[in-house]
Amino acid sequence: MNPLLEQFLIEGRDLLDAAGAALLDLERAHADAAAMNSLFRAVHTLKGTSGLFEMAPLTSLVHAGEDLLAQLRSTGRPITPAMVDLLLAAFDLTRTWLEAIERSGGDLPAEAAEVAATRAQAIRALMDGGDGPAAASAGGTAAPHAPPAWVATLPPAELATAEAAARAVDRDLVAVEYCPDAQCFFRGEDPLNLVRQVPELVALQVLPPPAWPALAEMDAFASALSFRLLCTAPREDVQHLFRYCEDVAISAFAPSQAPQPDAGVVTEVLASQLHLLDVSCEPECLPGRASAIGMLLRRVMTHLGRALDEATLGSAVRQTAEGHPEALAALLREVRAPAAPPPLPPLAAAAAAGGTAVAADPAEAPAPSPELRSAPVTLRVDQSKIDVLMNLVGELIVAKNSLSYLARKAEAGASARDLARDIKDQQAVVHRLAEEMQSAVMAIRMLPVNHVFQRFPRLVRDLSRRLGKQVDVVLEGEETEADKNMIEALSDPLLHMIRNSLDHGLESAEERMVAGKKPHGTLRLAAEQQNETIVVTVSDDGRGIDPKRVRRKAVERGLLDDAAAEAMPDEEALRLVFRAGFSTSEQVSDLSGRGVGMDVVRSTVEKVGGWVDLSSKPGQGTTVRMTLPLTMAVTRIMTIECAGHLFGIPMNTVVESVRLPASAVHCIRGQEAFVLRDRIVPLLRLDHLLELPVAPQAAAREDDPVLVLRAGQATVGLVIDAFRERMEAIVRPLEGMLSGLRGFVGTTLLGDGRVLLILDVAELV
Known part of the structure; x- marks a missing residue:
């Protein structure tokens, strides 16, 4: 995978985490400007960085959320539960897509474009005061939006010309507010060249900064201008042009002077097309007639502001060209009675019908498909922790070199006493470095x-x-x-x-x-x-x-x-x-x-x-x-002896150790027990639990060594033969034929090479 893409996936998840947390904070406190700024910054950055990788569906979905947040910031309109629901669903879907990209090596799901259009449409519908998903139409073409406030500052004649141009091509006007960063030239960004490339430009404002700096302080290599423009090109084309720019806001709105649809004219036009379908013609004329009727039907639907399923229309046109006009005639009859657009289905249903679903309960989200390759596990680490480890490695190299010196000294015939002293000193250095390196590595794994x-x-x-x-x-x-x-x-x-x-x-x-x-x-x-x-x-x-x-x-x-x-x-x-x-x-x-x-x-x-x-x-x-x-990597254990064998017990289960005289042991309901600080503690014998022979010296003891252990919710006493040393160890799980052995959590190696079995206290008692 592209290293840059890997970095984007990591940062993308962090941005989604930050955006989700800020959104919940904003829902609790509507006037929290810091939460709004944090939320907008995270969404804006995610949109900008996603544009580097040609992820058009993901970018368009995040952009819709950014447009909604920009409107809330500029108007002071409070965020509603419906907005929070849609934005959280969009964040969930974006996270799902990031996981799909990571597992596939860079590809979005096949249905991403369709699902993104539906979700973005629902979000943009809220910008017009809608209450939720039902405020949007079902087709995938966003409902007309209110123009940005700055559009009203354009000269009336220029605005009228722009609206007329949009009506002439049956499109929305696309508004672009572009405020390039002062250092944009050093990132290869050329604002003037970008503006020149805007297709179908119909209005342009070039704005100076609020206050020009003094001539002596002016930086000739800093961008100072802002741009506002209107065009009639498709919004997707404009977004593609500005895909590498972060400081840009793009929105679309319908011309305010667009004529209202005339139902009578529409009915008359459609009736004429139905009549045309009934008129017989030569077979070679059918494809041209079908294509013309399909194009006219598409224009009528645009005129009515209604959605049209392109797949259904295409199929009907093909059938008509083959001499079967019934499907196209049915479409024409359906359009003759204009109806309100059907409500947008709930997001969960839309996702189920359109592809990637977002679980209503995040805890029950489906697991990734097993056929996708597993993604590498990464861990973000503070650089200072790596620096500490590097310094220790440097000291370890020095300690390694000193071993060569000791070898040469031994070959030269140095006395055993001198060698023993030097080896002991060097062992202390290596011991210190090993402990510090262990701590440094464990610190890297800490979260x-x-x-x-x-x-x-x-x-x-x-x-x-x-x-x-x-x-x-x-x-x-x-x-x-x-x-x-x-x-x-x-x-x-x-x-x-x-x-x-x-x-x-x-x-x-x-x-x-x-x-x-x-x-x-x-x-x-x-x-x-x-x-x-x-x-x-x-x-x-x-x-x-x-x-x-x-x-x-x-x-x-x-x-x-x-x-x-x-x-x-x-x-x-x-x-x-x-x-x-x-x-x-x-x-x-x-x-x-x-x-x-x-x-x-x-x-x-x-x-x-x-x-x-x-x-x-x-x-x-x-x-x-x-x-x-704190960690499962290194376990502190206490070694004990029982029936001539050594065992280990994890220190986190040990409450205390006592020596118990025989007179302190009582039998309560058939169970040995003793009293510890006014509390009755059951007493168990390790040799009985493990079915080991009783050690000969056990009968001669005046008192028994007892470990007081915590076993789940209970406290018990465990009788052993002797306490041994405490140590830190790497515990390995039982493998092979021993993997099913009950009563043991694993093994570790002692300094003399022997294997030490670590007891599972909860399992034994």
Whole structure:
């Protein structure tokens, strides 16, 4: 793929992210000038850069959005929900096209032009005060627009001449406002030459700057003029001419003095054409007659301002030329009774009929077609992080050269004591460099959680409107960083929790007001770093979870009997929502209620070495906390000994280590346990879990080494034979015949070459 195109795809996604965020900010605060400027800047830049690659459908769609935003900026007209919906749909479609370009190597989908015309038409219809997609006609020809305000400043005679020229060729007038950047000459842009090349130019204004600089300060190589012009050429031709220019606004509008269609004349003309079809003629005359009637029908439709399906007309003309005029006659009869243009179908239906569809729920967007080649995975990195790594590589080269010096010194017969001292010193240098390089590489892989957080304000907006609820999204700690893989692993759990909050947790505005709450619910996403972990919290101020209802549902589903449910503490009852297939919802919807969402949250988080906590108060809201390691690349483990074998346990599961005398062990309901700070902790023995022989020295011990571990929502004690060292390791997953072995997360190599098995605490207990 063209490297320039690859860069455009990366920047294009960033611009779409920025535009989407600014658009949602603008919807919440209509008078937010900063949000409007940020939105316009992102859309304007995307339009300009896309023009470098001959992506006419994509450019025209983004340009329609830019024209709408330009009108809102200049008139102060507030943005409406219909505008936000159409612009967000356009951004989604543009993102889909960027992905298609990336996978195909540079090609837009075949139906892109048709879909872009429909979407652009719907957006431009809003510029005339329409309320949404229904304001546009269905044909693909945009409805006439109001002219830009500057058109009224043209001399009346010049404007009248321009309108007459447009009516003579049955076209809209195209208005161009071109304000080239002062440094445009240095980019190869020649404003005067561009204006000279405008086809069918009918009016031109050349504007000086508001104030000329002093002669001594004037830069002869800086462009200072602006241009306003009208032409009757097709808008697409004008856009193609200015495709490399960023500082240009192009719009089309119908001549204000265009005569109204005369229904009587139209009927008479069409009747004469029907009569002509009935008159017999020689077969060689049929193609000419069919072509003439088709051309006349096209002009009549343009005169009426109605859309005409060119494919249908072309087929009818061909059939008439072959001696079958029925289809063309049917078209003529259909046009004889002028009717209002049919409404534009909903965007989702239009996309389904015309090609690329944009899912109503962004979370359910279809996966890319498998036959398309996978795109390379890229990671944008701050240059300063690369500089740190390069400096460390330089130090490593110096350290490598010192090894040659030590080898020569050994060959020269240096004493063992001197060599040992030098090797020890050099090992310390290499050890330091290895640790710093590890930290530098890990820093390169770190991403802010905003990378995943930024997807959800749009999702919350769409789903809350769909559910008829009013929800404010609050993001906190977006700059908190974690490993790229860990950040991406957050996506699915967050999606399920947000769906549950919107569907089950947050009430409608009416319910909230009856309960004495403000009409708008609040959904909060927060992230913070705590030591070697990242804590992500999802909370809402909704109705909360009733432990009594959870117990009742558990009994109904056969998970508990009545006695166990009655004795279960509230905290433990709330954890039942993480059971597979468990749901408190009475109804199953396409959003939630199937009992899989919170199970996915728990399993996904535990798979990456984290855990989930849930707290809730009925009537006040629910909070879910996910605690995950900062990175999966390097794992801190504690080595332990059991029955003469070494094992590793991830440090993020270790709460503390204690030595437990035999007198402190009790049997409660057939289970060994001990009391730790007034809390009963179940006790398990690793040799029993792994079915290993009991070590001979175990019976002679006065006290047992015990690791207190966190296993999901529970805390347990694990009896071992001895504590060993702590270390950092690269944990590799089990492969081959061992891949299905339960109770182990992977392996790592020890310094002496032995393989160390890493225990999966949640699986074992």
